[in-house]
């Protein structure tokens with residue numbers, strides 16, 4: 001079996017995907033399956049930190065269109081990511097692998113605060129580290145959080161595990177003629193305004209020279225395949 005290409009990564013998991021076939025919420029069989037994939041990826045000898053989206057529960061921009069202020073809606077979205085972290089942490093630990101959630105917010109009864117030193121410590125102990133609460137600031141996304149945390153903890157790549165198998169010339173769910181890219185530079189991703197990730201995330205990745213790999217989480221084992229360099233996805237780098 002091929003050796004992993006990276007030693008430390010941040011995996012950005014789609015929140016929306018956690019809802020499984022439902023429109024909303026946390027689908028336990030889906031969480032369990034993703035926990036299996038993360039544990040298998042970790043067993044390759046890769047240090048794994050995970051940032052989870054909140055799209056299965058709350059997106060700030062959607063809440064704010066119904067009368068809540070945008071910062072409040074975004075705070076609700078960030079708290080949604082904490083719920084996803086706790087669900088995934090429980091699933092990973094139930095399967096016998098050690099995990100630890102760190103939060104961008106002070107919430108001592110629930111989780112330790114994210115600091116670089118805490119993240120380094122738990123990764124070095126061999127835990128899968130779940131990073132909840134986004135950046136802790138409104139007007140950002142968990143894609144940007146993933147790149148930020150990757151830069152902070154010295155990860156070598158951001159793996160965006162989502163519901164499409166790469167970056168396309170247009171949203172493939174809306175335009176069946178959209179073409180998939182194998183590779184893009186950060187600048188091309190920003191110029192193309194491809195909505196699979198926000199421009200802030202791509203810009204920070206360019207600034208910090210971090211590769212981003214966009215791939216589909218639907219196939220069991222896809223995280224491991226990307227880590228071994230054999231998976232299908234779009235590499236956004238250099």
Ligand SMILES: Nc1ncnc2c1ncn2[C@@H]1O[C@H](COP(=O)(O)OP(=O)(O)OP(=O)(O)O)[C@@H](O)[C@H]1O
Pocket residue numbers: 013014015016017052053054055056142161162163164166167168169170171172173194195196197
């Ligand atoms: N050019 C594009 N290439 C690929 N996917 C695109 C593109 N434009 C829009 N998309 C859409 O982007 C979605 C993935 O990005 P999005 O940020 O919504 O997902 P996520 O990170 O999985 O969500 P969450 O916020 O729940 O974590 C896909 O469902 C796809 O339909």
Ligand SMILES: O=c1ccn([C@@H]2O[C@H](COP(=O)(O)O)[C@@H](O)[C@H]2O)c(=O)[nH]1
Pocket residue numbers: 015052053054055058059060061073074075076077078080081133134135136137138139140141142143145
């Ligand atoms: O740094 C952050 C990260 C996230 N948010 C809010 O959370 C939701 C859910 O995150 P997704 O990336 O969309 O899955 C997002 O819509 C924001 O409202 C934030 O404010 N700051």
